[in-house]
Amino acid sequence: xxxxxxxxxxxxxxxxxxxxxxxxxxxxxxxxxxxxxxxxxxxxxxxxxxxxxxxxxxxxxxxxxxxxxxxxxxxxxxxxxxxxxxxxxxxxxxxxxxxxxxxxxxxxxxxxxxxxxxxxxxxxxxxxxxxxxxxxxxxxxxxxxxxxxxxxxxxxxxxxxxxxxxxxxxxxxxxxxxxxxxxxxxxxxxxxxxxxxxxxxxxxxxxxxxxxxxxxxxxxxxxxxxxxxxxxxxxxxxxxxxxxxxxxxxxxxxxxxxxxxxxxxx
Amino acid sequence: xxxxxxxxxxxxxxxxxxxxxxxxxxxxxxxxxxxxxxxxxxxxxxxxxxxxxxxxxxxxxxxxxxxxxxxxxxxxxxxxxxxxxxxxxxxxxxxxxxxxxxxxxxxxxxxxxxxxxxxxxxxxxxxxxxxxxxxxxxxxxxxxxxxxxxxxxxxxxxxxxxxxxxxxxxxxxxxxxxxxxxxxxxxxxxxxxxxxxxxxxxxxxxxxxxxxxxxxxxxxxxxxxxxxxxxxxxxxxxxxxxxxxxxxxxxxxxxxxxxxxxxxxxxxxxxxxxxxxxxxxxxxxxxxxxxxxx
Numbered sequence: 001x002x003x004x005x006x007x008x009x010x011x012x013x014x015x016x017x018x019x020x021x022x023x024x025x026x027x028x029x030x031x032x033x034x035x036x037x038x039x040x041x042x043x044x045x046x047x048x049x050x051x052x053x054x055x056x057x058x059x060x061x062x063x064x065x066x067x068x069x070x071x072x073x074x075x076x077x078x079x080x081x082x083x084x085x086x087x088x089x090x091x092x093x094x095x096x097x098x099x100x101x102x103x104x105x106x107x108x109x110x111x112x113x114x115x116x117x118x119x120x121x122x123x124x125x126x127x128x129x130x131x132x133x134x135x136x137x138x139x140x141x142x143x144x145x146x147x148x149x150x151x152x153x154x155x156x157x158x159x160x161x162x163x164x165x166x167x168x169x170x171x172x173x174x175x176x177x178x179x180x181x182x183x184x185x186x187x188x189x190x191x192x193x194x195x196x197x198x199x200x201x202x203x204x205x206x207x208x209x210x211x212x213x214x215x216x217x218x219x220x221x222x223x224x225x226x227x228x229x230x231x232x233x234x235x236x237x238x239x240x241x242x243x244x245x246x247x248x249x250x251x252x253x254x255x256x257x258x259x260x261x262x263x264x265x266x
Numbered sequence: 267x268x269x270x271x272x273x274x275x276x277x278x279x280x281x282x283x284x285x286x287x288x289x290x291x292x293x294x295x296x297x298x299x300x301x302x303x304x305x306x307x308x309x310x311x312x313x314x315x316x317x318x319x320x321x322x323x324x325x326x327x328x329x330x331x332x333x334x335x336x337x338x339x340x341x342x343x344x345x346x347x348x349x350x351x352x353x354x355x356x357x358x359x360x361x362x363x364x365x366x367x368x369x370x371x372x373x374x375x376x377x378x379x380x381x382x383x384x385x386x387x388x389x390x391x392x393x394x395x396x397x398x399x400x401x402x403x404x405x406x407x408x409x410x411x412x413x414x415x416x417x418x419x420x421x422x423x424x425x426x427x428x429x430x431x432x433x434x435x436x437x438x439x440x441x442x443x444x445x446x447x448x449x450x451x452x453x454x455x456x457x458x459x460x461x462x463x464x465x466x467x468x469x470x471x472x473x474x475x476x477x478x479x480x481x482x483x484x485x486x487x488x489x490x491x492x493x494x495x496x497x498x499x500x501x502x503x504x505x506x507x508x509x510x511x512x513x514x515x516x517x518x519x520x521x522x523x524x525x526x527x528x529x530x531x532x533x534x535x536x537x538x539x540x541x542x543x544x545x546x547x548x549x550x551x552x553x554x555x556x557x558x559x560x
Binding site: 091101110115117173198 | 272273275276277279280282283284286287289290291292293294295297298301308355365368369371372373374375376378379380381382383384386387388390391399402403432436437440441443444492493495496500513514517518521522527530531534535537538541542545546
């Protein structure tokens with residue numbers, strides 16, 4: 001069938017860049033320059049040893065993990081909290097708040113960049129992990145709308161029954177609503193993790209010292225330092241791709257589900 | 267009284283999101299608008315209102331004009347390229363074959379890592395010198411001499427679009443696939459009984475029913491394309507000259523690097539309105555579509 005004959009070569013072409021960087025991490029610089037495409041004539045592992053010794057990739061991994069973890073937890077929590085009164089206690093005030101937040105979809109980060117730069121330095125948030133984490137929490141607007149859509153599917157009787165039983169506003173949220181949000185929380189966590197883990201612009205602008213670097217920032221700086229030492233640079237790249245690849249393998253089904261759900265809902 | 271307390275408790279849940287959103291999104295946007303009307307240079311406390319002067323200056327700024335035209339070209343070209351490849355890809359993914367899951371994964375994976383990293387990998391392939399992988403392959407297989415993939419203005423633009431499209435085509439194919447799987451198989455069976463060819467089935471069943479998916483996919487590509495930064499930045503540094511500068515890159519250059527806060531703020535406000543027009547267009551189309559469905 002036509003489909004199959006197109007498929008295999010296309011797959012190879014799409015995968016080719018990854019093949020290329022992986023095999024070149026096992027070559028010397030000379031061999032990479034001479035023959036970048038073939039398999040290594042002799043497999044060497046010194047590039048990996050050298051990268052772990054000469055770069056701060058492990059520290060950057062730790063930094064990225066810290067920033068991503070705390071940002072995502074806060075984003076999901078703040079987003080879910082915001083959606084709660086809008087869905088379960090709607091009135092004129094919550095409606096105004098919702099419209100106000102909706103405007104956030106129209107405002108690109110880039111448009112706010114210059115004043116944001118001033119604000120971050122006025123708040124002494126520059127070169128601080130917590131500064132970046134707090135900045136990222138403004139992403140909770142996206143999660144807020146995901147949560148709102150999902151909460152509408154939760155029967156109202158549930159919270160009303162809890163009110164009759166004397167449950168407080170806080171109690172209803174933490175004990176009844178939050179545990180029901182698991183599916184949409186998974187989707188939110190995945191999309192926010194991908195966005196923050198991969199972000200380049202904000203860390204580049206707001207983190208200066210190399211001890212605070214994220215992985216993407218480390219790659220950017222290494223590109224300047226290693227210049228044409230391609231095998232070293234590619235080894236660093238492959239190492240940073242490993243956690244992303246594991247994330248992909250574990251989460252692929254959920255990511256696909258998230259795209260489909262988001263798409264079908266429009 | 268208790269009713270009032272309850273209401274207050276409910277509203278308190280909105281406080282964190284309203285606070286961070288107001289502080290980090292709304293306030294900076296308003297401030298950008300304010301700064302765009304001044305000649306503030308980032309340092310001196312004294313600055314003047316200059317009215318629309320910054321907005322006029324934008325249109326004589328070569329870097330910005332170049333960035334504007336490249337960003338629009340990039341956005342439209344990438345949207346076209348991705349759409350043209352994602353739909354057939356989705357149809358292939360919908361069929362049963364041995365390595366289907368492997369192929370889905372291969373096409374999907376490039377949309378997961380950072381664009382910066384992917385563009386650096388492609389930088390190795392498209393290296394302008396003899397040692398670039400692409401040039402090596404061309405010479406050994408076809409005897410074609412080295413091409414300046416990233417140094418020639420037109421080739422650099424095309425390379426950037428191709429790399430960016432390579433990264434997200436699988437993602438958009440998955441989006442189309444979700445809609446494709448929702449089409450009842452009976453439609454095709456009925457059409458086949460009526461003697462419709464495969465091509466006719468595609469033309470009259472598949473394509474119309476994929477229209478809603480196309481709206482979403484294209485709109486995501488358009489808004490995402492306008493915000494592009496990492497891929498051209500990592501692939502060409504914006505060069506040659508300002509040929510592949512993105513709008514974001516110019517805002518960073520003029521605002522942060524050169525501390526021309528007034529001018530850069532005017533650029534961000536113009537950028538905001540461009541994105542706004544696309545977003546409003548998007549909402550209108552979405553609503554019309556939903557009305558048609560009801």
